[in-house]
């Protein structure tokens with residue numbers, strides 16, 4: 001062994017106890033160093049990385065779980081809010097959609113110029129019967145406003161000078177099928193039928209508001225009402241109607257009667273109740289069915305497609321819920337970042353040891369990053385499960401059908417992993433830039 | 445005789461105001477199989493020297509040849525590779541991972557060696573048996589005595605069959621009797637042909653070594669030097 005002081009370095013007390021003698025072995029200038037390809041390179045296999053990550057995360061299970069908690073809650077909140085928004089939105093649309101998605105109306109086309117001498121309207125009196133023969137039509141009926149030339153309605157034959165007994169009440173003529181296509185229900189009595197219509201029987205159905213004004217509350221005593229000097233037998237009182245709310249406030253009479261007494265010339269509108277999904281088909285077919293020679297004289301309308309409606313309702317809800325979830329996720333990210341940073345500081349000695357054992361900076365960075373990504377993914381997975389559970393419980397409670405976007409259960413753990421990646425980047429960089437000497441010095 | 449370590453005018457200065465010249469330009473050769481003690485008072489530059497020898501730090505000037513490799517030409521990956529395969533470290537404070545068993549702690553030494561996964565556990569067990577801990581394989585280091593912990597750390601350093609074992613105050617945290625066990629283990633390893641460099645400020649420890657090098661204020665000088673001699677500075681000697 002040889003020790004030599006550097007040139008110019010005084011070593012005053014050196015010589016006496018130093019028995020160094022010049023090395024007499026043949027002295028040659030050192031040849032070129034060994035080619036580097038002979039050198040062992042350090043490396044970290046994916047399997048070892050995974051193993052190290054697992055050992056690190058399971059070393060302190062309680063801390064790992066607590067660290068993940070923020071992200072678990074964030075992801076759970078996000079999944080639950082998205083799921084509930086979707087589920088609730090779906091409830092809103094199923095109720096709303098069902099009515100909208102099964103209604104078709106037909107009216108004369110205002111912009112259609114009649115051929116000279118042609119009929120004024122193409123809607124035939126038997127429109128209801130014709131349409132009910134079409135596949136996909138559940139019920140159909142015509143509806144027309146009747147002009148009673150301002151005559152007032154009353155329920156007593158003699159005018160009482162002391163109280164108001166006469167009212168301006170709208171009169172509507174319908175075909176019997178309209179009650180079905182408008183989904184009206186009776187409070188009492190019965191609807192009129194084809195027989196009443198054909199015979200032009202003087203019968204009437206009152207909407208509940210009209211019945212109240214005319215002071216008619218029962219039909220078993222065969223009440224009569226008068227419009228001007230014409231009398232009508234009231235055979236039924238409506239309770240509700242899902243379509244054509246104008247019925248509620250009106251006196252409803254058969255078409256036949258309206259034609260005879262008030263010279264009603266043509267029906268003004270057809271209301272069709274169709275099967276779900278059949279609106280478009282019926283919209284196209286109805287004009288031809290009613291006016292085979294001049295289908296363009298009629299205009300059929302179906303409500304907006306349900307998917308559009310659904311989208312509109314949900315975007316508002318989702319925006320709000322998403323902000324909530326994102327905020328909780330941000331809190332979760334900060335939580336992971338914070339604890340990971342603390343653990344980097346705690347594990348300084350370990351970082352130094354690993355560097356001494358052959359880890360490069362990159363290995364250290366990848367290890368810490370893999371821990372936080374795995375933690376985030378784990379938190380995302382647990383959070384997703386909790387979120388879905390929450391959606392199911394709330395749905396069960398509200399008797400809703402739980403609805404979830406199919407991508408959500410897959411995207412949420414990925415979101416957790418991204419959270420972990422973001423949270424771990426700075427701590428991993430910090431760990432990688434720890435000098436091994438400083439890390440080993442005085443730390444146990 | 446082969447050389448493991450050859451320092452050629454190696455110095456280390458820490459930047460600052462004023463800069464700290466922790467190790468002044470030094471020539472030092474350690475032959476294969478030598479057991480050398482590096483002694484000196486606190487702050488004299490012992491750890492600085494050890495970090496340079498262990499490739500944890502790079503010299504400010506001069507060239508360090510390890511196993512005849514010019515370490516100044518190595519990339520970080522290669523330096524790390526040399527650390528993992530040719531150098532074993534033993535620290536005063538053991539640096540064991542508390543949440544792993546003794547075997548897992550020893551196995552950690554090979555995590556950064558590509559292609560070492562097969563037989564890793566067997567080699568770790570052999571290393572533990574070599575240090576007399578074959579009966580405490582699956583326990584946490586927390587349940588071990590200080591001497592046992594240091595022996596686990598030595599097993600971890602031995603598992604990669606290093607060219608050079610570096611120990612910084614290996615008995616610093618141990619009482620005399622336990623420290624004696626560690627020194628006896630070092631004697632055994634020396635007899636088996638391992639090259640050892642042990643840092644200590646304890647004369648009893650350094651007395652066990654074959655060679656003694658004293659550092660004071662960053663200046664290195666030999667004691668008990670009986671098999672070498674001065675050689676012209678600036679040139680390397682090939683044997």
Ligand SMILES: Nc1ncnc2c1ncn2[C@@H]1O[C@H](COP(=O)(O)OP(=O)(O)OP(=O)(O)O)[C@@H](O)[C@H]1O
Pocket residue numbers: 458459460464465466484485486487488489490491492493645
């Ligand atoms: N990173 C650093 N930056 C600045 N000065 C440093 C640094 N590391 C060490 N030093 C200085 O270099 C000198 C030698 O330090 P070193 O740690 O090598 O001493 P030592 O002999 O190991 O001491 P001890 O016996 O107390 O461990 C000291 O003066 C120390 O303050």
Ligand SMILES: [Mg+2]
Pocket residue numbers: 490491492
């Ligand atoms: Mg020291």
